[in-house]
Amino acid sequence: MPSETHRRLTRLSRHFRITGGQGFRLRAFSPDDTRGLQLKDKADALLEESADVMAKLQERLYAQDRWSVLLIFQAMDAAGKDGTIKHVMTGLNPRGCEVHSFKAPSSEELDHDFLWRTSNRLPRRGHIGIFNRSYYEEMLVVRVHPEILGKQQLPAELVTPRIWRERFEDVVSYERYLSRQGVVIRKFFLYVSPEEQRRRFLERIADPAKHWKFSLGDLHEREYFEDYLAAYDDVIRHTASPFAPWYVVPADHKWFTRLVVASAVIEAIESVQPTFPTVDAKMLRQLKAAETALLHEAASVTGAPAPARRPAARTRRRRS
Ligand code: ATP
Numbered sequence: 001m002p003s004e005t006h007r008r009l010t011r012l013s014r015h016f017r018i019t020g021g022q023g024f025r026l027r028a029f030s031p032d033d034t035r036g037l038q039l040k041d042k043a044d045a046l047l048e049e050s051a052d053v054m055a056k057l058q059e060r061l062y063a064q065d066r067w068s069v070l071l072i073f074q075a076m077d078a079a080g081k082d083g084t085i086k087h088v089m090t091g092l093n094p095r096g097c098e099v100h101s102f103k104a105p106s107s108e109e110l111d112h113d114f115l116w117r118t119s120n121r122l123p124r125r126g127h128i129g130i131f132n133r134s135y136y137e138e139m140l141v142v143r144v145h146p147e148i149l150g151k152q153q154l155p156a157e158l159v160t161p162r163i164w165r166e167r168f169e170d171v172v173s174y175e176r177y178l179s180r181q182g183v184v185i186r187k188f189f190l191y192v193s194p195e196e197q198r199r200r201f202l203e204r205i206a207d208p209a210k211h212w213k214f215s216l217g218d219l220h221e222r223e224y225f226e227d228y229l230a231a232y233d234d235v236i237r238h239t240a241s242p243f244a245p246w247y248v249v250p251a252d253h254k255w256f257t258r259l260v261v262a263s264a265v266i267e268a269i270e271s272v273q274p275t276f277p278t279v280d281a282k283m284l285r286q287l288k289a290a291e292t293a294l295l296h297e298a299a300s301v302t303g304a305p306a307p308a309r310r311p312a313a314r315t316r317r318r319r320s
């Protein structure tokens with residue numbers, strides 16, 4: 001039974017949800033926001049409760065086999081994408097959940113349109129798909145480093161100053177199409193401050209067990225921090241929609257990031273109210289016949305009299 005605190009937390013993510021770009025300004029959000037909540041010590045227990053709720057919802061989603069959920073994570077280095085994905089998803093059944101990480105594209109991927117590689121990884125019906133980076137990199141890293149465009153094998157006349165606006169339009173159309181196909185899309189920008197990023201980089205350098213997480217390339221990208229923020233601002237303004245909202249998730253406090261994301265994921269699955277498939281009268285009759293056969297089988301093996309059938313009320317079809 002979810003606690004009262006947990007019930008209130010399920011509404012937490014709404015404060016960070018953007019369903020339309022009008023009036024959006026990234027600067028209106030703060031990376032160290034916690035909405036005044038002092039829940040750091042309780043966060044693990046609350047996340048465990050969320051995991052239970054999520055697991056139950058996922059089972060229905062899977063059994064119903066109609067909707068799928070696509071969760072897109074974007075962030076600057078050290079904002080906590082990996083940790084958030086790990087913590088929030090611990091309760092999910094791996095049978096119906098896949099995580100895909102998208103790095104710099106291969107030459108084969110560059111030989112196709114930019115949605116090709118992610119389209120191949122979309123979650124199937126009943127599944128939850130997690131993208132660790134995504135096609136949004138095409139409007140983020142590629143915009144901050146426009147020389148990358150030169151490697152994309154695009155016809156020269158298509159590379160114009162309008163290219164970013166065109167990509168925004170294409171992505172919105174694509175997400176509208178996916179939502180009409182039953183894909184529930186939620187997009188997360190984990191918003192870390194430059195100061196907190198600096199602190200986390202230093203921590204990675206100081207701790208031998210975290211050296212593998214640090215790369216000099218990350219330090220180089222840090223020089224473009226402001227450019228990335230401007231690019232994120234524009235991306236969110238142009239691609240937030242009711243069918244594929246963005247969440248600007250404060251990321252300076254990991255415990256808070258995780259609670260917000262957990263809350264949004266629960267809201268996303270609940271939004272389609274997945275239900276277990278119902279059994280029709282014919283199937284019910286078949287189930288009863290199977291039950292009788294199994295009960296008789298047990299009796300003939302043990303020599304004992306066949307046990308009484310379960311009370312009829314439990315298998316009786318509900319009147320609609
Ligand atoms: P971590 O550092 O936590 O392991 P990461 O997602 O930062 O995870 P990296 O291998 O460090 O993984 O970086 C992947 C890089 O690939 C990022 O710099 C990202 O900008 C880049 N990338 C992803 N998609 C594209 C793309 N379409 N075009 C160019 N670069 C891309």
Ligand code: MG
Binds near residue numbers: 077218
């Ligand atoms: Mg990295």
